[in-house]
Amino acid sequence: MRRRYAARVGITLNLRSARAADVHVGRSPLAELMSVLHILAEPEHHPEAQRWTRRLGTTFDVSLTQEMSALSPLWARLRCRLLFPLALPLDQSFEDELRLLEKLPLEEFTELCAQGVLGFRERVPDAHSLLNDPGAACRFIAECERRSFRRGELAHELMASPEGTRTRLIDFLERCGTAFFAAEWRAVYDRLEATVARFRTDVRRSGLAEVLAGLSPTAVVSQGGTRVRYDKLAVAEIDIGPRPLFLVPSVHVWPHLTFKDEESHPVVVQFAALEGQADGQLTQAELRARMSALASLGRMELCRHLLGEPITTSELAQRLGLDDTQVSRTLRQLRDAGLVESEREGKYVYHRLATGTLLRLGQDVLATIMR
Structure with missing residues (x-):
């Protein structure tokens, strides 16, 4: 068995037998489309993309919207x-990836599709x-029905006609390509190319652990x-x-940082392409520090005074x-948590509330829970 479960929460990549030649970096338009469909299926989980999803949704006709909803179990939670x-x-084209899906042996298609329809790590x-x-087949359908009506319907169809389900899925993906994804893929292609080039270089020149730890601020090397x-x-x-390990930027x-570990296929890690921008993602320790800092009534009261114009320690x-010592200690706690910004002007240091950080706090909590 390649997958072993441990008591501690988290996914661990074991690199004892890994070589640089086992790691492949490249784009996948089909995986990128799935990321888009995931956002459209769960827009409330992606508040940062709401304006984009609303604009994109205006390009769909009714039948495409209905089909997107019916097939959504394949990308809503446990992406297929x-x-x-x-x-x-x-780095194959979208059309070539669809043709490979079309030629996949039926048993292989059925097994992978069934896992996606169930949408659970079982x-x-x-x-x-x-x-x-x-x-x-009946037990599988019943398990999917317990999860949701939509999953049950899709399970019924898959068991009745796997080839019909494949044809339906490929037809839907082709319609997505025509309706909106071809343009979206052109828009993100160069950005993904820069990420691929950087990671390919890093895999050759750096240690694998260092490269893989760079996929997330939460990574711990041991x-x-x-x-x-x-x-x-x-x-x-x-x-x-x-x-092999496939690293696929998106x-x-x-x-999300998405791992796929079906034993008969290469491992896949889909990660965020953040070339030219900070990822803005917190570690659990950083998030706990911010929430703990705001849990104190005294610190919360101090924050209220920092909301207006910048203010000195002595004025606070x-x-x-x-006394100044108590206030300095509290300011240091808030500053260490990223909630207060301090700037010297002449002989005084002025403090202000980091309102942007506070506005993002709810999104940071959601992102930490989701990843």
Whole structure:
């Protein structure tokens, strides 16, 4: 078994057997489209993209919108492995990726699609059982129905006609390409190209642990660079090498860092392409520090005084009836948490509330929970 589960939350990449040659970096238009469809399926989880999703939604006709909703189990939660690269080479065109999906052996399509329809990190019966054992198929359908009506409907269709489901899915993806995704792919292509070029260079020149730790601010390297752990709700250990690892950048995947670990296929990590911009993602420790700083009534009262014009420590102390040492200590706690900005002008240091940080706090909490 390649996947081993541990008591600690998070996903760990085990690099003991990994070589640079096992790591491949490249774009995937199909995976990028899935990231877009995921945002459209769960817009409330992506407040940073709401304006974009509203604008994009105006380009859809009714039938495309209905089909997007019906097929959404494949990308709403546990994104379907079918829509990530299944084999080398990477950087294929959208049309070529769809043709590979069209030619995929039916049992392989059924097994990967069934996992996506279930949308949960539990093993589904193998494709041979699903296609030849009515009892296994009925149990699978019942499990999907317990999860949601839409998943149950899609499970019924998949069990009744896997080839019909494949045709329906490919037709929908082609319609998405015509309606909006071809233009979107052109818009993000160069940005993804810069990320791919940088990571390919880093894989050749740097240690793998260093490169993989750069995928997320939550990554922790241990055991002499042979293990990299990421802050994820899922718990798994994934061996890299000799099984390949595909690193697939995405403009639309943020704040997620997506891992796919179906044992008969390469490991895939889809990560946010952040060339030329900060990712703005906090570690759990940073988020806890900010929320803890605001949990104190005294610190919250001090924040209210910092909301207007910049103010000195001594002025704050006078307003609050405290000595300068107490106020300085509180300001340091808030500054360390990123909630206060301080700037010297002449012989005085003026402090102000970091309102932008506070405005993003709710989004930061959501992003930390989602990743």
